[in-house]
Amino acid sequence: MANYTQRIKLLKTKLQRDGLDALLISKRENIIYLTGLDIESSSIIITSGRKDIIITDARFAEEASEKKGHFEIALTNGSRYKIINRLLKKRRIKKLGFESNWLVYNNFLHLVKELRRITLVPKKYLVEDLRMVKDTDEISLLKRSVSILNKAFSRAKKRIAPGMTGADMAIYLDNLMRRFGAGGPAFETIVAQNPQSSRPHAKATAAPFRRGSAILMDMGACYERYNSDLTRLLFLGRIPTKFKYVYNIIKTAQKKAIEAIRPGTRISELDKMARNYITRKGFGRYFLHSLGHGVGLEIHESPSISRKNSERLKPGMVFTVEPGIYIKGWGGLRIEDMVLVTEDGYEVLTDAIPK
């Protein structure tokens, strides 16, 4: 059982620091993070001092009622904004933050219209910033998610053979993940053979595997809503020289970036470390994306591991490191691991899974 009280307490501290009376939260993953409830079309209001509120509808009344001790439950039957206004007035809330990276334009207009006497303050990634640093509950769930993925991939790769298709392989792997305890795959499993693999987001296709080809598998498990993410390359038969050459470049690039991981390092440095190496080797223009992304309740979340992110690493951050080289007409190679920032360095969560 996750420590929701602690998470909410941290958020309340942030609200006080920012001079907000409350924050309106409607993003599903943020609600799950703070309450454990997976409720659609709902919102919660976390206040800086007063009792917090869940606003949902009759479909989720039973789930929400389990939270009665900690939250006031308000059931809507139509527009939530009138009800939100009433609840906020009752609590004398004057300054309300809202998720400016999530609330759509129309709903912002509803807020403006209904909450006439309340100051609305756009707040970007306030809960996401908390979620960026994983607590111990989350780290165990992520490790469990990785261990399911590991078991499934180890089993699945033994089955790979010429004639099998990417789609077959994806189904086989997804079933193994579920058999080993995952709710399902974290995203649509990618099993791409060269040359199709030159598209970083190629899907699993019905083309049978050929001897001598390179197969890229990008896969993840979802365990209790926590995702894992991993890319491995498999070669059928002898590895052609050019694959081996390019493979070693991305492997070294990945190693350089991972070895730079420790609290305090600028995130942009990691991307530069890998990208500069790949560029020196002459493949810079084929590295088509940033180095990685955070992983947690969302498969892509903060921090973004890109050249533009000047934030510094903190213990508890979990993200992917995934350099890749994609050449149209030839194919794409990528290696991806999930790394946890520790107090004095890093732990590669997917290390048990051989490259």
Place this chain on the structure above:
Amino acid sequence: MANYTQRIKLLKTKLQRDGLDALLISKRENIIYLTGLDIESSSIIITSGRKDIIITDARFAEEASEKKGHFEIALTNGSRYKIINRLLKKRRIKKLGFESNWLVYNNFLHLVKELRRITLVPKKYLVEDLRMVKDTDEISLLKRSVSILNKAFSRAKKRIAPGMTGADMAIYLDNLMRRFGAGGPAFETIVAQNPQSSRPHAKATAAPFRRGSAILMDMGACYERYNSDLTRLLFLGRIPTKFKYVYNIIKTAQKKAIEAIRPGTRISELDKMARNYITRKGFGRYFLHSLGHGVGLEIHESPSISRKNSERLKPGMVFTVEPGIYIKGWGGLRIEDMVLVTEDGYEVLTDAIPK
């Protein structure tokens, strides 16, 4: 191959009618609908007269390049809004519509900041309104999606027996759908036994089925991105009298609503038809949601079949009709079918699947 040219043409007519020079579209399903491209973090601009534009990044350059004949392709490397501004100026676009039901507050601010000399016009559900009336390509895909679901459910229900769990059943069904050609399930399959089924969105659980219980299965297939959606009830052993009694109420309520379907009928009438009947029978307060929802590229899309929707039915609309009665501590019963509005009435797409 869907008729993207025709869909774009219809949208251009709407833009001209609304006096817009162009519409900025970033919602994924809307981009798929208009181009067939499934590209993340991308946008397209459909103009009222000039050449249309795809704005994406290097990851999707290869996919996008297939559309070169019909679109200008702009690759971004960071913020799209500066590039959008340049492209619009080049085309002398003065009035730009944006998806006000989709664009988040922060991105709206970016638009305001970068597009200084362009008038921004919020447009709600412009593409979604087109998507609400399915064309013949879409109707075939939806029928195919239903037929896969039908095959999978017919096979799966034979396997149901005391001792099996909801989670087992969900996995078995999902695999059958994939075996019969689906990309995967349309949503997380619900297999809920009473009394847990009193939560309309109960998940599949590890509790073994008991003899004499009612099992609610809510499931859908996703075929070429088109979803199907169906709820059936299965009884293990003799059907207890109260289940039979309540079941007949929702069955009759559903029948009444479906028989009222024809072009021109107000959508609110359908919900009222079912709800009034259930209310007369004394169960009104246990019908916790609206009667149904549109189904297509999204599993929940327009039209919403609710009391508040005063729009009129049009041929080509596809939606669910799913009355339900949920009693805490006892259980929930729901029947759900997908219906197509025809020129002179309706066609129940899921009719081959016995209730």
